[in-house]
Amino acid sequence: xxxxxxxxxxxxxxxxxxxxxxxxxxxxxxxxxxxxxxxxxxxxxxxxxxxxxxxxxxxxxxxxxxxxxxxxxxxxxxxxxxxxxxxxxxxxxxxxxxxxxxxxxxxxxxxxxxxxxxxxxxxxxxxxxxxxxxxxxxxxxxxxxxxxxxxxxxxxxxxxxxxxxxxxxxxxxxxxxxxxxxxxxxxxxxxxxxxxxxxxxxxxxxxxxxxxxxxxxxxxxxxxxxxxxxxxxxxxxxxxxxxxxxxxxxxxxxxxxxxx
Amino acid sequence: xxxxxxxxxxxxxxxxxxxxxxxxxxxxxxxxxxxxxxxxxxxxxxxxxxxxxxxxxxxxxxxxxxxxxxxxxxxxxxxxxxxxxxxxxxxxxxxxxxxxxxxxxxxxxxxxxxxxxxxxxxxxxxxxxxxxxxxxxxxxxxxxxxxxxxxxxxxxxxxxxxxxxxxxxxxxxxxxxxxxxxxxxxxxxxxxxxxxxxxxxxxxxxxxxxxxxxxxxxxxxxxxxxxxxxxxxxxxxxxxxxxxxxxxxxxxxxxxxxxxxxxxxxxxxxxxxxxxxxxxxx
Numbered sequence: 113x114x115x116x117x118x119x120x121x122x123x124x125x126x127x128x129x130x131x132x133x134x135x136x137x138x139x140x141x142x143x144x145x146x147x148x149x150x151x152x153x154x155x156x157x158x159x160x161x162x163x164x165x166x167x168x169x170x171x172x173x174x175x176x177x178x179x180x181x182x183x184x185x186x187x188x189x190x191x192x193x194x195x196x197x198x199x200x201x202x203x204x205x206x207x208x209x210x211x212x213x214x215x216x217x218x219x220x221x222x223x224x225x226x227x228x229x230x231x232x233x234x235x236x237x238x239x240x241x242x243x244x245x246x247x248x249x250x251x252x253x254x255x256x257x258x259x260x261x262x263x264x265x266x267x268x269x270x271x272x273x274x275x276x277x278x279x280x281x282x283x284x285x286x287x288x289x290x291x292x293x294x295x296x297x298x299x300x301x302x303x304x305x306x307x308x309x310x311x312x313x314x315x316x317x318x319x320x321x322x323x324x325x326x327x328x329x330x331x332x333x334x335x336x337x338x339x340x341x342x343x344x345x346x347x348x349x350x351x352x353x354x355x356x357x358x359x360x361x362x363x364x365x366x367x368x369x370x371x372x
Numbered sequence: 373x374x375x376x377x378x379x380x381x382x383x384x385x386x387x388x389x390x391x392x393x394x395x396x397x398x399x400x401x402x403x404x405x406x407x408x409x410x411x412x413x414x415x416x417x418x419x420x421x422x423x424x425x426x427x428x429x430x431x432x433x434x435x436x437x438x439x440x441x442x443x444x445x446x447x448x449x450x451x452x453x454x455x456x457x458x459x460x461x462x463x464x465x466x467x468x469x470x471x472x473x474x475x476x477x478x479x480x481x482x483x484x485x486x487x488x489x490x491x492x493x494x495x496x497x498x499x500x501x502x503x504x505x506x507x508x509x510x511x512x513x514x515x516x517x518x519x520x521x522x523x524x525x526x527x528x529x530x531x532x533x534x535x536x537x538x539x540x541x542x543x544x545x546x547x548x549x550x551x552x553x554x555x556x557x558x559x560x561x562x563x564x565x566x567x568x569x570x571x572x573x574x575x576x577x578x579x580x581x582x583x584x585x586x587x588x589x590x591x592x593x594x595x596x597x598x599x600x601x602x603x604x605x606x607x608x609x610x611x612x613x614x615x616x617x618x619x620x621x622x623x624x625x626x627x628x629x630x631x632x633x634x635x636x637x638x639x640x641x642x643x644x645x646x647x648x649x650x651x652x653x654x
Contacts, residue, residue: 132484208471209472211449212466283394370386
């Protein structure tokens with residue numbers, strides 16, 4: 113565990129490596145087209161527009177009420193799902209570098225998280241646009257989004273380490289995760305609010321860790337302060353993710369190169 | 373000051389076939405008792421050698437004889453499966469010209485990418501940029517995407533970056549064979565310049581002239597063993613011999629170094645170690 117932690121600390125100080133690589137990941141998208149990463153932002157915007165109109169009708173809610181909630185939830189979801197899917201490739205996609213030079217393995221997770229945060233910043237524009245169009249107010253509670261995103265980024269780092277290691281060893285994990293993410297999308301309150309679930313169905317939300325991590329980002333943006341319990345559970349998830357990832361690292365860190 | 377010492381170094385890989393790299397298959401097997409362990413390939417079978425400042429070592433041997441594995445072990449990428457490997461000093465390596473490379477980025481951008489992938493800080497990359505560009509000699513092509521480069525141009529760029537900063541131990545795999553004659557000459561000059569600052573070089577190549585120009589000592593690999601350690605000329609001659617079942621008659625000339633005279637190495641006795649003991653018995 114200690115050597116794994118050492119790796120994480122040393123990895124952070126290789127900022128010039130992972131920062132440059134993450135930055136280049138983003139630049140790569142701008143090389144192929146003028147608006148680059150904003151193509152994804154555009155598709156997020158279209159999704160929100162289309163689903164917003166249709167589902168507001170299905171749920172019998174007004175668009176001005178449903179759309180802002182959907183927007184912030186979906187933008188956060190895009191971050192979470194890219195971390196889950198991309199996390200499988202944390203090390204596989206870096207295999208040529210990993211076989212050339214010995215870096216702390218955590219550098220590749222730092223690269224992934226910083227890249228996804230930059231993408232999140234791009235997609236936040238959709239939130240801003242919806243806020244302006246629907247004249248949604250911003251309250252001081254919105255400041256809580258900063259610690260909320262910090263917690264999400266922190267969890268994302270350990271997820272990237274864990275899924276990255278598991279995927280190097282078991283090569284069928286990436287497609288498994290891919291299909292799980294599709295299911296997770298429907299059982300996480302992205303398109304719907306959990307208070308609309310009747311009967312015992314809300315147990316699905318209670319047992320879904322993503323629901324808590326999503327709530328701490330969504331609620332402040334919408335102007336409400338998430339309950340203390342939600343923060344506590346999110347921190348608990350963060351602690352669990354840390355322990356699992358550090359354990360996985362300490363077990364496999366030295367064998368990873370052999371498996372690539 | 374660089375010093376390397378390998379003692380009975382084994383590097384072994386478990387060869388995971390579909391059954392072993394599949395989580396689903398592994399889960400299905402959980403219930404059953406008999407677990408077939410993954411077969412193990414021993415890439416290095418107990419090699420020993422010493423090297424210190426001024427040693428420019430050529431690695432001679434057929435494909436799959438263990439040269440690249442040794443280079444990666446020296447880079448710290450593969451930890452010894454068994455035995456010890458002590459390497460003191462900073463390391464620079466070039467095993468794969470495309471490690472860290474983005475084919476869509478320009479040559480200039482790739483100097484940065486390859487540089488940080490080689491462990492340089494952005495400051496160091498900036499300081500070395502001109503020197504790298506001068507060595508790569510790509511002119512205006514530096515502003516073009518690297519995917520438009522020939523293999524030789526890509527090599528010049530990657531080699532220029534990998535050798536930009538002096539390293540105590542420089543490790544180069546067969547990549548430099550791709551370059552043309554003029555590249556080989558300039559690569560040799562650049563290695564000389566780096567080696568002028570003392571240090572140790574390990575260079576794997578199938579080109580005798582490349583090894584002759586750059587090395588003063590040769591290790592001959594055969595099937596994961598070092599079968600000869602001595603002056604480069606003698607090593608090349610030894611490497612050319614057909615794979616003998618018995619040692620050839622003529623002994624190679626002695627090598628005047630701390631590691632003793634050039635000599636054939638006996639094959640180690642004893643069984644192969646298991647890489648991943650099946651401790652998951654239920």
